[in-house]
Amino acid sequence: MIIKLKYGNTNTFFVRGKNKNILVDTDYAGTLPMFYKSLKENGITVKDIDYILATHYHPDHIGLVSQLMEQGVRLLLVDSQAESVHYSDAVFAREPRLGYKPIDASSASIITPEISRSFLKELGIDGEIIRTPSHSADSISLILDEGICVVGDLEPFEYLAAYESNEQLKADWDHIMSYSPEVIYYAHANEKYL
Numbered sequence: 001m002i003i004k005l006k007y008g009n010t011n012t013f014f015v016r017g018k019n020k021n022i023l024v025d026t027d028y029a030g031t032l033p034m035f036y037k038s039l040k041e042n043g044i045t046v047k048d049i050d051y052i053l054a055t056h057y058h059p060d061h062i063g064l065v066s067q068l069m070e071q072g073v074r075l076l077l078v079d080s081q082a083e084s085v086h087y088s089d090a091v092f093a094r095e096p097r098l099g100y101k102p103i104d105a106s107s108a109s110i111i112t113p114e115i116s117r118s119f120l121k122e123l124g125i126d127g128e129i130i131r132t133p134s135h136s137a138d139s140i141s142l143i144l145d146e147g148i149c150v151v152g153d154l155e156p157f158e159y160l161a162a163y164e165s166n167e168q169l170k171a172d173w174d175h176i177m178s179y180s181p182e183v184i185y186y187a188h189a190n191e192k193y194l
Contacts, residue, residue, distance in 0.1 A: 002148055002185070003042050007034035010060045010187050013150050014042070015142070018124025020050035022076065024142055024150050025187060029063035029092055029100035050123070051076040051109070055152025055187065056139040059088040066101040075108040080131055082110065084138035113140070132176065134169040141172075147182030156189065 003014040008027035012035075015022045026035065039045060046068065053076040054062050069075055077085070085105045092100035111119050116129035127144035135153045142150040157173045160166070176184075184192045 002144070002150075003044070004185065004191070005035070005038045005042065007031060007038040008060075011185065013185060014044055014049070015125060015144070015150075017120070020123040021048055022051045022053050022123065022125070022142075023049045023068070023073070024053050025055055025061045025152065026052070026064035026068070028060050029095070029098040032064055032067055035064055046071050046073065049073045053078075053129070053140075053142065054081070055141065055150065056136045057081060057084040057087045058136065058153070059091045061152065061187065062088060062103065063092075063098075063100065065103050069104070069107075070101075075103065075105060077105060077108040077110045078116075078129055078131070078138075078140050079110055079112050080133075081138040081140070084136070087138075130175060132172040134166065134172045141176060143176065143179045143181070147180070148185065149176055149179065149181040149183070150185045151176065152187045154186070156184075156186065156192065 001016040005012045005014060008031045010025060010027045012026055013024040015024060051074050052065055052068055085103050089102050092098060113129050113131055120127055129140050129142055132139050132141045132154050139152060154172060155169055160170055182194055
């Protein structure tokens with residue numbers, strides 16, 4: 001089951017597993033009160049969030065990660081994202097009023113896409129995490145066997161024709177479509193039903 005949380009400019013998603021739950025992305029730093037309100041409106045508490053997974057480490061996707069980790073949420077990090085965890089630190093350093101704290105990834109659960117299915121299975125979630133690097137080198141997508149795909153900032157597949165040459169974007173969408181998704185959830189657009 002997936003619940004879309006909209007409390008700022010970035011859609012975030014609560015994925016409920018049989019054993020544990022994952023939050024995919026957060027909004028910008030400074031949105032914690034609105035995040036709490038959205039959780040309450042959806043009958044979720046921070047204690048319900050076991051892991052947080054970022055589709056990529058741009059500022060509008062990881063602004064609340066450190067604050068949630070301080071409350072016991074564990075960071076789920078794909079190995080290809082490790083070098084990007086501090087990508088947004090300089091951006092937030094220019095806005096000290098937001099109170100952003102750099103992410104401490106030393107306690108993260110680090111996985112590879114190849115073992116993601118077995119990791120998610122332990123949480124009671126059927127699916128896997130794949131690399132989709134056309135947006136940024138650290139971008140990933142979450143594919144659920146129930147036909148749901150969370151792609152973060154991946155350019156919509158309808159835009160493929162607008163590019164003269166973007167082989168990586170085409171490769172990302174070919175990979176996603178090989179799972180026969182029924183709905184695509186984007187970070188900055190409404191979901192697309194296929």
